[in-house]
Amino acid sequence: MGLEPDPHAATKTNATISDGKKTGTKHFWRKGPMLFARHGSILPSRCVKCNHFTTEPLKRQSFYWHPSAWNLLYLFTPIVYRLVAKIVRRQADVTFALCQPCRRKRLIVVSVGYLGILASLFMLMVTLNARDDKPTESLLCVLGFVISFVLMKVVCRRIIPVYIEDSIVRVKGCGKAFLLSLGEV
Numbered sequence: 001m002g003l004e005p006d007p008h009a010a011t012k013t014n015a016t017i018s019d020g021k022k023t024g025t026k027h028f029w030r031k032g033p034m035l036f037a038r039h040g041s042i043l044p045s046r047c048v049k050c051n052h053f054t055t056e057p058l059k060r061q062s063f064y065w066h067p068s069a070w071n072l073l074y075l076f077t078p079i080v081y082r083l084v085a086k087i088v089r090r091q092a093d094v095t096f097a098l099c100q101p102c103r104r105k106r107l108i109v110v111s112v113g114y115l116g117i118l119a120s121l122f123m124l125m126v127t128l129n130a131r132d133d134k135p136t137e138s139l140l141c142v143l144g145f146v147i148s149f150v151l152m153k154v155v156c157r158r159i160i161p162v163y164i165e166d167s168i169v170r171v172k173g174c175g176k177a178f179l180l181s182l183g184e185v
């Protein structure tokens, strides 16, 4: 598997691999809406959200994943779950770029989302504690809570791992333009 030519590709270091052309091995690629990356990959110096070239320092992030069945343990004993999760989890480190505008946009959306959630909960408590019954106001508060939560979860989506196997991580949440710029398997 070879890499697509990329003028902005990051340089290769001893510890990590950003370019598979020399070894004939592909280190990151797309498949549908997912990014696949080998442990230690350095993605191109383009924002993973908007695909714009960025001079921002690349960020090395450790992604962790474990089979979701282990989450059941959390329901019974969260402390044991945390210990077990550290043992059974798989890890893959990937270095990528996120441009300043996307960072700022994320910060604004997260701030607005948190404020919306807090305001909705506060107004809901005030409404529920009021002597006269106000179902419409209560419903609006719940609606505000849901909208704020969705705003944070959908608009401000992180890139998150959904599966790790053989030191290859599958990541969702990258922008479409960025994914299309990568080679496909």
Ligand SMILES: [Zn+2]
Residues within 6 Å of the ligand: 047, 048, 049, 050, 051, 052, 098, 099, 100, 101, 102, 103
């Ligand atoms: Zn961006």
